[in-house]
Amino acid sequence: MIVLGICAVVIVVFAITAAMSDKVREAVISSKIYKKGFAVHMNLFSRIHNNAVRKHKEDIFEKLKSSVESVGGGDILEIGAGTGANFEFFPEGSSIIALEPNPHMVPYLRENAEKFPHVQLKNIVPGFAENMDGIPDASVAAVVCTMTLCSVSDVKATLAEIKRVLKPGGYFYFLEHVADEPETWRNSFQRRFDNQWKYLGDGCSCSRETWTHLDNAGFSTVSYRKFDLKELTVLCYLIRPHLAGHAIK
């Protein structure tokens, strides 16, 4: 009975949100109360996600220290740093510039910085990745971005900005949920429910073919692998397909 009730509520919510226009969606997810609620949600969800993805994060960040040293050292810029879910994975002595547009994430960011004192949170920059005016050209040793390329409004502009701010030879590390392979059941569900998913994930798209943008962004090297993050529960069915790797300027 309870399960049927929950299913009915989910179907009604999905039907209503599907019928709403993009303008209404933008108004909802831009509201202060939504942004505040999303920060609370991310503070919980990022722990669940970290547990599921731990091995993959450890793998992709393994080279972070040596890649920073290879360009003469410097700051690591994290885009869409959220609540600071990656701090525990950064190598000892990392100096982090956190770019984050949602001000309600900031208390969690600071809290996590205190919890993981092996990293230094040098600066929190409010803003969007599509236009990182405050960050000079070729100024950062590495860029990190997890679960955020799904949310930016312009992936092409974001990748161009990442290339601009990276020192030559600098690494861009990413771990993202992405569209499943075409012709799969999940891919068709991702497309069908993309609009509703945006309400759950602060504008996040669950059907983005992020690898296409990475391949075409003009990095000298792009290396990634796709995997199904089976450790996520059935509630996260639409965002189980993941992509992780690095690109070099």
Ligand SMILES: C[S@@+](CC[C@H](N)C(=O)[O-])C[C@H]1O[C@@H](n2cnc3c(N)ncnc32)[C@H](O)[C@@H]1O
């Ligand atoms: C799903 S959360 C991921 C947070 C964190 N990176 C993690 O892995 O837990 C997406 C984050 O990207 C931020 N974000 C959304 N749009 C953005 C944009 N255009 N530029 C930079 N960050 C953005 C959100 O505020 C949020 O903190």
